[in-house]
Amino acid sequence: MTELGLTHFLILSAFLFACGLLCIATKRNAVGILMGVELVLNAANINFVAFTRYLPGFRIEGQVFAVLVIVLAAAEAAVALAIILNFYNNRGTVDVDQANDLKG
Amino acid sequence: MNLDFVLFTILATLIAASAVGVVSSATIVRSAVFLLFTLIGVAFLYFLLGAEFLGATQLIVYVGGTLVLVVFGGMLTTAGPFNVLRTKTAEWVLSGSVAAGVFALLVSISLQLGARPTSTGDIPGPGPLGMAFLTTHLLPFEIVSVHLLVVLIGAAYLARAKKKAGSP
Amino acid sequence: MVESLAEYVPQSLAMILAALAAAGLVFGFIGTSTFLFIWAERKISGRIQDRLGPTRVGKFGLLQSLADGIKLVTKEDFVPTGADRLLFRIAPYVAFCASFAGFIALPFAEGVVAQPLNVGAFFLLAVLSSEVFGVLLAGYSSANKWSLFGGVREAAQVVSYEVPRSLCVLVPICIAGTLNLNTIARQQEGWFWNWYVFHDPFTFLAFVIFFIVATASCKRAPFDLAEAESELVAGFLTEYSGMRWSYFFLAEYASMFAVSGLASLLFLGGWHTGLLPFEPAERFGPLFGNLVDVGVFITKGSLLVLVMMWMRWSLPRLRIDQVMLTCLKYFLPISCGLLIGVCVWQLYMPKVLAEGVRVVLAVGFVVAAIVVVLSAARLKPSPQLSGAFTKP
């Protein structure tokens, strides 16, 4: 395993993904959850780029989708922050546990 | 044991460590700083893989744009200095076991993939990428453009300063 | 360099050694140039304010910066109570690293670059825009409301100015058709009307806008709202002292030179003099020719930095809302218009006409510069003003 290969990147991205999941699941701060989402997206992106390098079928597509993911992540962050700011203005907190108006 | 592998190991350690930092930090701005290191690490990982354009995009969009926004949002929404929202230990255990399970599964899948053909050579640069965006992948490109416009308007609308009820 | 080293040591080791050498060179350049720039700034401000500036240490006070540096290094390094210690400590390094990383992709002459990147211009913009992080963290972690204000202002300002800056960079890139700074500079060799700044009216305007916007994104006066000592004490710098404080200044001067270098590479022909009918590297051999090129490039960059200083000491500071308004309501639409304009120009302008416009622009610029210099030389210091300082 001393030759750098696709598996290394996949494992790294799996770890990043798990961290992102954990972050989303444990953070009570809405901004923290947003960060977890960014981690997850980055994990996916690492896979895309690694595929670009190691799989012939992903030469362009991997990069294309990585760029799209980055752009959409930025858009998502903008909207999420707008929502968080609104939530903060209404509740005076960003604790997502307080956001349970839709509780069944 | 070549240079690429060493560099990867260093970068992976940086990324993994700061990802753990993101999760474990109690204050939101500290999390953001660790996230910054993660993102920069990922950007350099792209450089290592040869995807220079992506690496630069990651830096300019994620680090220079998104993360600044996140930190900004974090600062604006912390009521007191270094505000902390604690999580219960039980939740940590539960979430941690789920995340560990997912990680284990993903790793086992990755290992199952086995040996893959090694590097397929240089990754296409910005030129082919741009051509791809204007030819074969035009539709996603346009969709993303429209999406961005919608987000621009939507975020501005959501975050606009609202007049308090009753005031003129 | 790697190739020549690889004859003696293994390839990997050669690469590491080369990287270390490049890092050392860049760091050395940043340190030296910052010392000189600080001295120059004090001298220039002195002259503009009708005083002498530093004179005591060394010839013309040249060693003033060294003396200051020794003082800063020996100063006590403390962290305010209530501050986030970790973030407070790393903030200056984050800011400095970003500026430092910019130099990795900045070619000083043909091939004289730490890491030749195909997306050099893009990379440079990317790392320079992450410098804001250091400031933001410094402002936040100081546990001081003036610092926080400074940090948040800086974040808002830099994120906004980044957009017109990138758009203005796209204008010459549209003409060059590459993001590789080396290639862009090489495309502008020959006489000075081959520089992209004289390519067409849009690039000319783009250069002006880029320079202003770059000044703003280096948080230099008249856009230095993050420090704004008349409002925020010293902004994000309030709680800093000693070495950490000086790292912020290293970062500031380094990024000033970085954006000036970028401007000269994109618009002003890079390391080409524009006045020599031959290539120094061809005429004088690679070593000496490259040295000439590096000299030309550093001169151009330094001249632009000097212009920034000139601006700092001549123009009054804007209010924060004015800063944002200038960016979002003026620079952003103008730079969008320039980008569209240059695309249309490239598509529809006949070759001959484009050549003519280039020469006219270049000659007009030179004439204008001469007129400005001559009229400035004829101006005498106002007797009232000079009198105000001499008389007690």
Next chain:
Amino acid sequence: MPEFLREVPGRLFLVATLLPLFAFAVLLAAGTVRRFRSPLPGYFASFLLAVAASCSVIGLSWFLQDAESLRDQSKAMAARWGERVEWLHLGGWKADARPARSIDLGYRIDHLTALMVTMVTVVGTLIFLFSLGYMKDEQAEVEDHHAHVRRRGRFGRFYLYLSLFAFSMLNILIADNLFQIFVGWELVGVSSFFLIGFYTERRSASTAANKAFIVNRVGDAGLLVALAVAWFHVGSFNLDELFAKAAHLPADAILLLGLGIFCGCAGKSAQVPLHTWLPDAMEGPTPVSALIHAATMVAAGVYLVGRCWVLFTPDVLLVIAYLGAATMILSALVAVVQTDIKRVLAYSTCSQLGFMMLALGLGAWTAALLHLLTHAFFKALLFLGAGSVIHGLHHEQDLSKMGGLRRKMPVTAYTMFVGVLAIAGMPLLSGWYSKELILSHVIGSAAADGVARPLLTFLPFLTAGLTSYYMFRLWFLAFAGEPRDRHLFEHAHESPAVMTLPLLVLAAFSVGVAWGWPVWSVESSQLAKVLHHAQPPVLDVKYHAIHGKAEEHHLLTTALALGVAAFGFAVAIARHRAGTLLTPPRPAVLAQVLRKKFYFDELYAAAFTQPTVELAKLSAAADKRPDVRPFNLRSLDGVLNAIADSLVALGTVVRRLQTGQLRTYILALGLTLAAGLGILLRLSR
């Protein structure tokens, strides 16, 4: 000539069809602009239809030239004057499925289609023009005296519906398959619904619209059955394929097919027993009546019977003939006692349609369709004339209040007189040629067939006489004599030029549209000759004897027809002199029966409407009875309630999962992901 027309000149007709659709679409979009008060929609739609008319006139002339030069090359003709595209591909996605079928869209131009499209667009254009004047009030706010409301004018909407109407009719005409015809058929139905109920505030109008729509649905059900039969047995809706395979169909299938198609046609063309909607349809604005009666809706039925003539077995043809005869005589009798100017015309249309159906049933194909074409012109003329009268009298339709109007509105009076002459069968006018042809075939078939059908022979002549009588009666009542309502007469005025011009043009058409050389010979009618090309070839063989006999006896026919027409005229003028045109016929019972229109409406009410209402009332009452209600709650209602209750219970349980805690959801998501991955991993081993 544009490139796309040079290859396939049939596209001229396609363009003519699509132009009204375009007008419809534009007006529909423009309708969203509120307070759009201007005559612009009318001008726009009329202009487009005029363009369509010129397209079809050009197309007709090209077609006739082409048909002359490519006489024996039916393939070349079909290629130049028809196109098909696959619209829906059905079946065939399984390997073992039956061969894939597809529903095609297409058009096919032959002599009949070319003539009909030209007629519809020309008459339609004139009606559109006429409406510019007639509906002028709708451009501003309208005070509706019948419904007692003030409302916004609906000028644009009127032209919107008219355009849709024109498009649907043209679509029926150019279609080369039953499916497309059916689509047009329903569109005609719905646009007639909109137009008859144009004054939605009036109860009578909305009732009439409903009636027209529902009665037409009865007929359409038959057409749908025919479609199903065609799809099942032939597997295609294409008319040519249908005709080619008709002979090989099982006997019951072809019988059902023919009856179904005729049922649809009877609904659209107002044949007994589905005729009751047509007189009520007079509630719509008068130009609409003109459009329905002359060019579009009722013509569709006759056209389709003519088009699908090959599909009818002799039995079905006999049914058609008898029903046509019944329609013809019953409507003519009713028309005699009507005092509403539009209703007289409506019943006369009914009667004339019966005439055409009878002729089709007897095999006088060319004669029937010739009558359809000529009738279109003079009936449009008559209706527009009636519209002009109504307009001039400020919306008074009662004949008993008119009289002497020829002094006030001479153009209307004399153009309408031309129309009356034409419909009555005055020699050398267009109606004469067609009616004469039909009657001669009636005689011919009586003489040629071994079987005697006295009703079919006798009734047409009786009807011809009655037609002559009631049409002259109408004219005398309206235009001749002394005014019966002074006040109305004083305020009467001639209509503006935009309304009289179409009248003049239509009068000219009514006179000469069927002319040939020599003019006095029925056989030489140019229109009939052109139409004859479209006649299914099988007719020539089958009905050769009848044609022979018809020609043999045509002098007798002429004498008889002219005789009855003159008799009708004589009676009318005598009663006019005596002033008894308005007095009901002698036996009071007869008068009552006629006035009640043979009790058709009452019969339908008693047979269908009333029982339904009673059954509904009975069910409602039963549901409320204390002894039935518990049973109901346990049985039918109980089942439904049980379903609802169990859903509520399920919702209550599932609701608990909705904690509102974001992190719980994420955990669930993670768990699902892990489980899914695990399952995939196991499966892949």
